[in-house]
Amino acid sequence: MNRRNFLRSSTTALGGSALLTPAFSAQAAARPRLRVGLIGTGMRGQVLLKELLRRDDVDVVALCDIEPIMLGRALAMAEKFQRPKPQTFGESGDKLAYLQLLAKKDLDAVIIATPWELHAAMSIDAMNAKVAVGCEVVAGVSLQDHWDVLRTQQRTGTPYMLLENVCYRRDVMAVLQMVRAQMFGELVHLQGGYQHDLRAVKFNSGEPAKPYGGGVEFGDKGWSEARWRTQHAVERNGELYPSHGIGPCAMYANIHRGNRFTHINAFASKARGLHDYVANKSGKPEHPSAKVKFKLGDIITTTLACENGETILLQHDTSLPRPYSLGFRVQGTNGLWMDVNHSVHFEGISKPHQWEDFQAYQDKFEHPLWKKHAATAAEAGHGGMDWFVINAFIEALKADAPMPIDVYDAVAWSAITPLSEQSIAEGFKTLPFPDFTEGQWKTRKPIFAFGDSY
Template sequence: MTRKRVRLAIVGGNRGTSFLNALHALSDRIDLTATCDLDDLVLNRWKQIFPGIRTYHDYSHMLQDSSIDAVFVISPMHLHARHSIEALNAGKHVLSEVIAVQSLEEAGELVETVERTGLKYMMSENYCFSRSNLMINHMASQGLFGEITHVEGGYIHDLRHLIHYPDGSLTWRGQLHKNYNGVNYPTHSIGPVAQWIGINRPEGDKLKSISAQVSKSRALQSYFNEQYGKDHPAADEGFWSQGDSAVATLKTEQGVLITLRVDWTSVRPHNKTHYMLQGTKGAYLSGRHPQEDDLIWLKDGSPLNREDGSEMWETLSRYQDEYDHPKWKKWGHLAAGTKHGGGDFLVLEEFISSIQEDRRPLIDVYDAVTWSSVFFLSMESVKAGGMPMTVPDFKAKNGIVK
């Protein structure tokens, strides 16, 4: 089948360079047309790699370019919703980095804009597309875990070096920690597990409520004291609103318990991909670090301990040949060479395919705003001492559920 090439532009060129391998791997289907960034050094780097690319400082000016079919929004997080809405209103399909929105108002406006324009919108939640998360999703869809009762997601990743610029001023991540207090980066945690239990899917489940608690804030105060001295404002007690660790518990309408943890400032080795699934016929535990295997147990398949007959964990890799997700079977040879466990390639491939095949992307606008709502709902819950907050049904309009 001959597919029309997608002419893609990127806003947020500095972060966009992490997708270079994915862009090259999809060069037979994508024309990288333009990029927008405030930094000339960033734009010049893109020019060196793609000599024919058009570069812009002004986003609204770039959106007037009629040769652009789609925009990849990789700007700072607080701009994602606005940049996405503006691109959609300019007639461009949108792939947006996480999170999609930071408020209920942004969520409503984004959903309305996608529905009104009829254009493709996808959130680039690359953790949903790692090999293991895809595989668990595929196995869950076939009922191998039985009825799922509890899932966990955790993003625990020391990113203190991204909180500030060399002069000690705060990046957008630093501003996020200074001004908010809750589960401030939720979609890496909730995205994969929401797919495993069919949130927002036909005949699937819906999020019902969320309750959140946050620890004291210590990591960044200590870090800035070490890096810049005790006289730096960020080394003062009370400067940071965000606690070091944030934990949320969510319930679904069908009674599934979801536990989330986000911590990207505490001092510890790498542990950014923590997931767990518990069902009536099986369970899954992700490896906590690169040297540890993903583990699985299936009631009807896993062997018993020969010595005492007890249940035993197995490595997930044992089941790859049989249960790898179709997407990994098709694209894994290309995805494996890109970041985030192949997720950077697969989110871009899925977005391009949704345009070329004129279908709903695997992470649509309703998924994007539902998962992102953990951000602002957790903030409300923390302020209310951990009281549960109702999760809106973003598919409901005038009493009709789509």
């Protein structure tokens, strides 16, 4: 079969996207409008706030941040969108001010966009207050954090979604269509990661007007993410940011829907990149940041084994010079896709031992959500992904439907971090991966709620 005829006939294999149709319907919305609060109005929080303010089915009623500058910027955004002024919390610097926000009457949901180490406690407090949670990645820091988040959700029944936007990337969702249509045959191996030069994010001048680059300060002398994120590289050695890579891979492999992670190990390279960056940028060997010993290896390589026999490889690479890439690879018995070269190869369709450009396949297998909402999402951050992930959270809440990326996904994807740290600390030991579903993975359906609705 030649490539043109194959692409023409492939629609039949998709079965009208029936394989992606959720087991519930969002047509009869339980709540037409939601009252939402935002905890964390920093750079990431403002991106998500924009998507909330753009919606005519959301009222942003409360904002919380202990940085008055960021809180002021968020209020200015609400004014720009001609929305009522939200109530604010945290101006005094009280780190527990978010509890006052959660105590508001008639608050339907909260978006949590704070430093990683705060996510678990804030999510738990929100769920205990019966306020639905949309949590930025990651779900927690320690392995116990993840069990605590899970048990709280199970006990309270409060909706919880991990806001992993890469699951909604345009090519990622087209490949999901191709996986479900068995284009790749039986899946054998998957790859992904977070390969992104973050040196100018981890260090800056400490000036609020310049959150990225311009200096080598971090911690109390830094600003924005440099104030908190860099310290993780000082104290920890592991796969610190797994969900961008593992989220799509888990979707493809039906993790928690007939499959699960069974084992994990991780390796760390030496740590050189952050020290060299500071030394070169500052030109001062005596600069305090140049004297810091960073624990995080420049390249962290993590491998997972799955119940159904697939392997998954993740790489965390944020301390060295490089172009951005998440390094996706989906490989099965019939062929493979790699996002680095934007190419595919299918046995019997592609020329032997040659790549094909992916674009024709992406166009043919465009996900229904992108067909429907591409124009609306065009103004959103990260190529439209931010609109889709917020839309999924809001629409699921309105319909009183299961979260597309639920608490089981959240804790398993995020628990890769402490497990990788343990593996490295114990001499790159292979560890059993906890079954957070406690056996439910055997009967849960492979929907990921990525149907035509949201």
